[in-house]
Amino acid sequence: SDRARSGKLALSLKELSAIEPGDFIVHVDHGVGKFAGLLRTNVNGKTQEMIKLVYANDDIIFVSIHALHKLAKYRGKEGVPPKINKLGSGAWNKMKERTKSKLKDIARDLIKLYAARKEEKGHAFAPDSYLQQELEASFIYEDTPDQLTATKAVKADMESEKPMDRLICGDVGFGKTEIAIRAAFKAAVDGKQTAVLVPTTVLAYQHYNTFRERLKELPVRVDYISRARTAKQVREIIKDLAEGKIDILIGTHKLIGKEVKFKDLGLLIVDEEQKFGVAVKEKLKQMKVNVDTLTMSATPIPRTLQFSLMGARDLTSLNTPPANRYPIITSVSAGSDDIIAEAVNFELSRNGQVFMINNRIEGLYELEAQVKRLVPDARIIVAHGQMPPEKLEKAIIDFANHDYDVLIATTIIESGIDMPNVNTIIVNNAQNFGLSELHQLRGRVGRSNRKAFCYLLVPPHVPLSPVARRRLQAIESFSELGSGIHIAMQDLDIRGAGNLLGAEQSGFIADLGYETYQKILKEAVTELRTEEFSDLEQADRLGDEETTDYVADCVIESDMELLLPADYVPTESERISLYQELDGIEREIDLQAFKNRLTDRFGAVPSVTAELLRIPRLRRLARRLGIEKVSLKQGKMYTFFVDESNKAYYQSEMFGKMLNYLTANPRRVQIRERNGKRSFAIADVDTVETAVAILQQIIG
Secondary structure, eight states: OOGSTTTTTHTTTTOOTTOOOOEEEETTTEEEEEEEEEEEEETEEEEEEEEEEEEEGOOOEEEHHHHHHEEEEEEEEETOOOOOOOTTTSSHHHHHHHHHHHHHHHHHHHHHHHHHHHHHOOOOOOOOOOOOOOOOOOOOOOOOOOHHHHHHHHHHHHHHHSOOOOOOOOOTTTTTTHHHHHHHHHHTTTEEEEEEEEEEHHEEEEHHHHHHHHHHSSSSSSESTTTTTTHHHHHHHHHHHHTTOEEEEESSGGSSTTOOOOOOOOEEESGGEEEEGGGHHHHHHTTSSEEEEEEEEEOOOOHHHHHHHHSSEEEEEEEEEEETTOEEEEEEEOHHHHHHHHHHHHHHHHTTTTEESSTTEEEEEEHHHHHHHHSSEEEEEEEEETSSSHHHHHHHHHHHTOOOOOEEEEETTTTTTOHHHHHHEEEHHHHHHHHOHHHHHTTTSSSSOOOOOOEEEEOOOOOOHHHHHHHHHHHOOOTTTHHHHHHHHHHHHHOOOOOSSSSSGGGHHHHHHHHHHHHHHHHHHHIIIIIIIITTTTTHHHHSSSSSSSSOOOEEEEOOOOOOOTTTTTHHHHHHOOOHHTTOOOOOHHHHHHHHHHOOOHSOHHHHHHHTHHHHHHHOOOOOTTTTEEEEEEEEEEEEEOOOOHHHHSSHHHHHHHHHHHHHTTTTEEEEETTTEEEESOOOOHHHHHHHHHHHHHHH
């Protein structure tokens, strides 16, 4: 799919734009080299710009500005310099092939799993009842467009007899819980039970309250089990569950214990899946072969994303924030009495409440003393996971009921707590938290229409490690709503991408760099799809909604003058970063925005640049037509197709369109074949504009 052209997410992080001479760069075909600047050369009287890379033994290659998407800044583990590759030794390609075959093994299992899931028959739920409409009408907020789409998708999945396996990614506070409530209710109306699995005691209680509140007028029974329930309560719940008296049961991993038996389980909802260990996930797998499963996550770990990109599950993402939400004002500062006093006093003055987070239990009581000293009239309560569960639960309930103003806690409140009256969060020792943790914590505030504040405090006079500094900068700069996915990417970056498909491949990432790893993963999936599994109705599932790409990438070569003239954009680093951004553009709308920015900053676009701006469009059309390489040389356009092993392509409609064009224009087009590679030579193509027009005409 277009969006998965590996580096996209990473490029948007503006990090790449700062490529400096001497940086390590990965070229997808040649491996790791060093960047040595931008050069202008003269080819047959036409100016061309190239990027110079230096490899082992001072070998040099030049990379065309249309191939910048083949380059990525090397990103592996922090502080470990990569090994520079030797050109022409074949070692890099061997490593790529080895990685690819390993990834194919993993992906093959996924695809089989997916195929098996398709064969399974699950329960097909009935269409919506009038009760369902009542429940949805009673939602006090307006549904966001994404929420409507997600709700529709979930219901369609439930109504089909194929078991659902859908991941809903939505940022903190974007209404994932509401979708879960609707699904659970739909199951209950059909007489099926729902299990809601959550990572923490606190969240179990919270969800229980939210579900109960939303379903209070309706004939369903909701209950929960966690460490906070007494043994007697748990026994009664288990008994009622087996007799089918409980419709929706919420719980921590106790929920999948041996003694818990559902009378008729129809739906499993997993909240914040990345918090669960492998053992729990294995148990779930056994539970859910034919049970509809809905997974929710705010900052999906890349592995879950990857699964979804590979089509092993369906993905819906919620990107639109609810109306009247403001970005959370985030600031990083050295901790001081003044800041704490000001933050707490301001929140109390508007009758709100404050979360204060510390990563160690030991420090909670010191913080309590500090706040008492600074704001004597604040009512303070402390909560952490080592308290007796019932005491912890009571603390949370009392705080939710506004019996206290300040809750001082560890990260137990990290996921899912919804308290609209809390709009200031103070994180002490913020340098000790992970990025997605900080993002999750920040998402606990700003859940109503008030302006919210997040203070990240670091100890004064102690230098921060570079990693911690980058984390805090990332969280400060991504404060707009819905940036969970960027945060997940950035996190990957900072930690060095860990494990995407299980333990075995973290080594690959250190060798290849993250982006190249992504590209190879995508190629592996594309190859499996077109070669081994072309008979499975896999192709349409794994491709994008509208199109299946038969090629992972299309190379463009040209002898035309296509560049940013030095008198138009004077600084070299600026030109590189613009070339790079342009080369990564997929969508027409982004291209338009890019052009507007150029005009805005540097004035009217010169004709050589206008032609350059047509290249992304050319590449996109060529990829749709299954063209691996387009060469615009000496007034002709050569289009090279994938080799013959790609059976799916040569039977496809797209290849048919190419043949139609050939027969309609016999004078203009020649077909050629060399070493099993087919290509067309199309005459009279002297501008990129003409080339784009021809491909558009072929697609029709």
